[in-house]
Amino acid sequence: MVSASLLIIGDEILSGRTQDKNLAYIATWLNEAGIQLAEVRVVQDIREDIVGAVNAMRAQFDYVFTTGGIGPTHDDITAESIAAAFDLPLTTHPEAYRILTEYYGAEDFSDARKRMSKTPEGAELIDNPVSIAPGFQVENVFVMAGVPKIMQAMLEMLRPRLKTGCKIWSQALTIHAPESKMASRLGDIQEEVVGVSLGSYPFFREGKIGTQIVVRSADKALITTAMELLEAYCSAHDILREGRADIV
Amino acid sequence: MVSASLLIIGDEILSGRTQDKNLAYIATWLNEAGIQLAEVRVVQDIREDIVGAVNAMRAQFDYVFTTGGIGPTHDDITAESIAAAFDLPLTTHPEAYRILTEYYGAEDFSDARKRMSKTPEGAELIDNPVSIAPGFQVENVFVMAGVPKIMQAMLEMLRPRLKTGCKIWSQALTIHAPESKMASRLGDIQEEVVGVSLGSYPFFREGKIGTQIVVRSADKALITTAMELLEAYCSAHDILREGRADIV
Known part of the structure; x- marks a missing residue:
């Protein structure tokens, strides 16, 4: 299984001013690519914090x-900060400099804009079809923009560079009962059906208590096996359930 | 300044199946209480990962x-996992056991439900007015539910236990220009007006490029000083701007 982590950099997320939209997008995108997002961190715009998180x-x-x-x-x-994490000098990336000069024109290519052509020495660029200024890659670290549309475009650009694993399928079953009604049986099915992962997510909808049970596996047949055991338990214990959702 | 961190525990967030709603809520709530959220982590349902993050x-x-x-x-x-992090035994909390027995009735208080009365030894409970099963506190760690409505209620319950700092005010100015138009001046104002923090957040709306500049400080007068410098620069350089937002 290929593993990944996400580092969200920005005071604006931690102060609550901006609601992050990238976590959910990247989590779903990686899952579909068969890459497991195993950890996320959000840090402030402080160099040592970024360096510490990236290196870990x-x-x-x-x-x-x-x-x-x-x-x-x-x-x-x-x-x-990425340059510091890898102990590399921060230098002007010739290709980034070239495409930014071309985009802004030599006259409007201000010092501030020139900052966007700096990368750790030897970095490989990640194209930005939306607003030109590129991201970059150093070894196994991929540095992308924070603006969702730009980030999403960059993610597509770097897809060919990623090893992808097998896709993890999942299927949900919604029951109209608190999760404690199913909890002990869920634990048993988790042990009985080796190769599936069962999650249980309580919700309140229009004042009613319910639970979404999610079965995940690389093998669709194992999902079906676990799902049949769940449904049999619901039937035997008069637990109201909705039809299975699609396997996605 | 009082500092805080948030640990979001759950495979469902990392797989993209559930979109986290707690980060933005807690970030805003803490900011209004004058507590600075300095780091967030999201980890899987794996004991060593939770222990490692909590201890750090x-x-x-x-x-x-x-x-x-x-x-x-x-x-x-x-x-x-919290018990392991503090090297404490996991024991039945007498008060949690009592309120859960009362709520479910002795007959329906199953083994699965009894799990919800377990806490690290000596933990202090956090009341749950929504669905009864409590959270708990061990030293400086506050353990809350993941369901947003329950989490929000628990956060209110523990407000009196928290030291709060001075509130950080913020005010936004929206300009209809890319942030690179203002970047160098922003850096200067950040240095000139000691005690404010300036952030710059580019956006695309209906195909147009713009930037939201956010000025933050514990002192409203300093925000106004910085804002006047920003507006003067916009006027001098023909940068289209909207009216200042309220200080919030």
Whole structure:
């Protein structure tokens, strides 16, 4: 199984001013690519915090994706922080410099904008079809923009560079009962059907208590086996259930 | 400044199946209480991962808040993980046991439900007015439910236990120009007006590029000073701007 981690960089997420939209998108995208997102961290725009998180994560996981902090302003310190994490100099990337000069025109290519052509030495660029200024890759670390549309485009650009694992399928069963009604049986099925992972997620809808049970596996047949055991238990114990959702 | 961190526990967030709603809520709530959320982590339902994150965070920050994993099912392993992090036995909390027995009735108080009365020895409960099963506190770690409505109620319950700092005010100015137009001036104002923090957040709306500049400070007068400098620069450089938002 290929593992990944995500580092979200930005004071604006931690202050509550901006609601992060990248976590859910990247989590789903990686899951569909058969890559397991195993940890996420959100840190402030502070160099030591970024360095510490990147170094911990790149040692532990196959991939590290970062979002945010690669624009032209004083609080965009991701490139210099990644350089520090790898103990590399921060240098002007010739190709980034070229495409940004071409885009802005030599006259409007200000010092602030030139910041966006700096990368750790030897970095490989990640194309940005939306607003030109590129992301970059150093070893197993992929540095992307924070603006969702740009990040999503960059993620597609780097898809060919990623090893992907087998897709994890999942299927949900919704029951109209608190999860404690099923809890002990869920634990048993988890042990009986080797190769599936069962999750149980309580909800309140229009004042009613219910639970969504999610069965996940790389093998669709095992999902069906577990699902049949769940439904049999519901029938035997008068637990109201909805039809199975599709396997996705 | 009082500092805090948030640990979100749950495979369902990392697989993309569930979109986390707690981060943004807690970030805003803490900011209004004058507590700075300095780091967030999301980890899987794996005991060593939870223990590692909790121990790193409780050493570094004044408070650690956790969400998720305190229900009755096999994948709810937060209580045992927190006990392990503090090297405390996991025991039945007498008061939790009492209120859960009263709520479910002795007959329906199954073994699965009894799991919800287990806490690290000596933990202090956090009341749950929504669905009874309590959260708990061990030293500077606050363990809450993952269901947003329950989490929000628990957060209110523990407000009196928290040291709060001074509120950080913020004010936003929206300009209809890419952030690189303002970047160099933003860096200067950040240095000139000591005690404010300037953030710059580019956006695309209906195909147009713009930037939201956010000025934050504990002192409203400093925000106004910085805002006047920003507006003067916009006027001098023909940068289209909207009216200032309220200070919030």
